[in-house]
Amino acid sequence: SSSSSSSSSSSQSYVLFVDHQGHVAPIGRCYHATASRRLSSSIERHPPSTITEIDSAYCPHCLSFHDAASAAQLGYCPKTTCQQCPICQSVASITIEGQQCYYICGFCDYNSQSIGLATPCAAESDVDAATTALGSLLEAKRHDGKEASIFQSTLKALEGVAVEHLRRKKNPNHIYKDGAEESPRPWSMEALNESVETKSKQTPSSKGIGTFMSEEAPHTTNYSSVTSLLLSPDQLPLPIPLRPRKSRRCRAELKEGRPGILAKPKLNPLEGDTSLRSGHGQWFKKDSSAILVVPRVSIEKQDGEAVLLRVHNPTLGVVKLSFEPSAYQGEPVFEDPSNKTTPQLKHVLVDSLRNTTVDSVTLDTSFQLAASKVVSLEAMEDTFLEFGKGVKLPKEVQEWNAAAAASQGWIAQEADKAWFSFVAGSSECIPISVTVAVAKGSWESSLIKSTGKDDSV
Numbered sequence: 001s002s003s004s005s006s007s008s009s010s011s012q013s014y015v016l017f018v019d020h021q022g023h024v025a026p027i028g029r030c031y032h033a034t035a036s037r038r039l040s041s042s043i044e045r046h047p048p049s050t051i052t053e054i055d056s057a058y059c060p061h062c063l064s065f066h067d068a069a070s071a072a073q074l075g076y077c078p079k080t081t082c083q084q085c086p087i088c089q090s091v092a093s094i095t096i097e098g099q100q101c102y103y104i105c106g107f108c109d110y111n112s113q114s115i116g117l118a119t120p121c122a123a124e125s126d127v128d129a130a131t132t133a134l135g136s137l138l139e140a141k142r143h144d145g146k147e148a149s150i151f152q153s154t155l156k157a158l159e160g161v162a163v164e165h166l167r168r169k170k171n172p173n174h175i176y177k178d179g180a181e182e183s184p185r186p187w188s189m190e191a192l193n194e195s196v197e198t199k200s201k202q203t204p205s206s207k208g209i210g211t212f213m214s215e216e217a218p219h220t221t222n223y224s225s226v227t228s229l230l231l232s233p234d235q236l237p238l239p240i241p242l243r244p245r246k247s248r249r250c251r252a253e254l255k256e257g258r259p260g261i262l263a264k265p266k267l268n269p270l271e272g273d274t275s276l277r278s279g280h281g282q283w284f285k286k287d288s289s290a291i292l293v294v295p296r297v298s299i300e301k302q303d304g305e306a307v308l309l310r311v312h313n314p315t316l317g318v319v320k321l322s323f324e325p326s327a328y329q330g331e332p333v334f335e336d337p338s339n340k341t342t343p344q345l346k347h348v349l350v351d352s353l354r355n356t357t358v359d360s361v362t363l364d365t366s367f368q369l370a371a372s373k374v375v376s377l378e379a380m381e382d383t384f385l386e387f388g389k390g391v392k393l394p395k396e397v398q399e400w401n402a403a404a405a406a407s408q409g410w411i412a413q414e415a416d417k418a419w420f421s422f423v424a425g426s427s428e429c430i431p432i433s434v435t436v437a438v439a440k441g442s443w444e445s446s447l448i449k450s451t452g453k454d455d456s457v
Contacts, residue, residue: 013307014350015297017041017290018431020252021049022332024345027297028352030290031262033250034447037457039290040250040262043349046334050248050262057242058269061091065268066242076239080135085110086154086235094131096121101130103237112237117141141236154235245269262288293446295321295377297434300397300419306405307424308397313377313416315445319436323372323420326431330363345429364427370408374437378415394419 016024017039025041031050032039040049057071058064061082066074076082083092085105092103092110102118104111112118119137121130245265253260264285270276272283293315300310313319330343343363350356394412396404397419404411408422424430436443436457439450448457 013299013302015299015309016348016350017294018328019043019049021045021047022328022330022341023049024331024348026349026352027291027294028289029349030294031248031250031288032290032293032446033253033260033262033288035258036250036253036256037448038250038252039294040248040252042248045331047251047332049251051251051254053247053249054244055247055265056245056267058245059240060243061240063269065245067267071242071244074242076241078239080131080138082240083138083237084240086238089238091240092237094134096127096130101127101134103134110235115236117236138236154238158238261286293443295319295434295436301400303400303402303405305423305425306402307422308400308405308411309420309422311375311377311418311420313380315443316379317444318379318441319377320374320440320442321377321434321436322374323369323422324433324435325368325371326433328363328431328433329365361429362427363429363431364425365431367425367427367430369422369430369432372409372420375410375413375418376442377413377418380416 014026017027017030018024019030019041020038023041023043023045025043029043030039030041038049042050042052054068054071056068057066059077059079059082062077062079064077064079081094083103084090085092085108087110088105088108090105090107092105092112094101095104099120099122100113100118101121102111102113117134117138119130119133121127245267247264248262250260250262264287265283266272266285272279272281274280291314296312296314298310298312299307301308311321330341331345333340333342343365345361345363346359348358348361350358394414396412400411400419400421405421405423409420410418411421412419436446437455438446438448438457439455443457446457
């Protein structure tokens with residue numbers, strides 16, 4: 001089932017889908033479980049409809065990959081060449097100059113030679129040995145003396161920045177004030193270099209940055225102290241953290257004893273890339289994203305209380321569908337033993353690409369759409385064949401208005417697309433059910449096994 005909602009602040013309308021836990025989500029965040037015929041989503045609501053597992057991890061710099069156990073133990077890429085600048089977080093390269101091998105950042109003026117992190121390299125034949133020695137020296141400095149304290153303080157500071165970043169990401173519409181005065185100068189390399197020199201003079205050398213940062217917990221670290229710490233020239237290069245490759249499973253299918261795999265990536269991050277000889281574009285072992293099989297419903301036009309929906313078939317086979325009244329009553333109430341639902345939907349994600357959310361919207365549970373006729377959509381046309389031809393809409397769609405929506409029904413159909421007109425009323429959010437037939441050659445690409453003559457989902 002899908003629900004069409006509109007935001008009163010921007011008067012922009014959206015079509016959202018309801019997962020098996022009763023949460024609304026954009027189709028780009030939904031998954032279709034073949035065995036149970038359930039729609040799941042990756043929306044962070046309680047109770048969630050899916051779970052996430054870490055299958056492997058890889059280094060974004062060298063693309064070397066590790067299994068889940070190794071990645072959990074390492075956390076960072078162990079290679080000497082995979083280090084990042086402690087000031088600007090860019091990749092720190094190893095350079096050889098003046099018979100010295102050391103780290104240097106190509107984005108700012110940071111180099112490790114100023115802190116004694118360099119090894120001799122007299123000839124080109126000694127590059128590998130010098131690089132290995134540089135890595136050994138780096139590990140020794142991280143676990144001994146002042147550099148170890150600085151390194152641990154840097155990790156704590158970055159942890160505080162990460163926590164603050166997550167807080168801002170979960171509440172993107174809230175304005176946070178860091179408490180620091182805004183610099184009147186525009187950002188530039190000159191301003192960054194000048195700031196580095198200024199902070200290096202202000203940083204207490206006798207106490208050490210470890211003592212300087214120990215007064216505040218990671219989650220309460222303010223940005224002024226983090227900036228002072230990260231802009232210190234005494235910082236060691238930081239290891240590049242591994243990026244996880246995640247698989248997603250349906251909680252309902254797991255409860256029923258099935259694997260419930262919805263999305264599972266391949267172990268090697270390069271599998272699917274054109275640099276390999278085969279498997280181009282095949283990034284996942286399994287991908288049950290709803291956007292690949294579920295008919296896409298979007299709003300073509302809106303004139304007052306009249307709405308014109310466009311339905312597109314994303315599959316390579318025929319799909320037969322119809323619109324019907326929905327029994328959706330709202331989201332489940334958190335920790336309610338009686339499974340009570342509420343029509344008041346809060347903090348609803350309506351656009352996953354732009355990360356657009358609606359603070360609050362009320363579902364009109366009294367709205368009942370009259371059942372429509374069944375329409376048959378042809379297989380999806382190749383998008384690349386349509387490049388350069390422009391967008392050509394049927395005449396009925398171009399001339400559609402509120403007066404034409406007085407009579408509900410399908411007004412036009414063209415290959416893999418069809419347009420449905422109806423009157424939504426003045427409600428903020430209305431529920432609509434989409435019924436897809438899975439018999440007589442319909443929706444074969446969904447891999448759902450038909451149970452009878454008039455089977456549908």
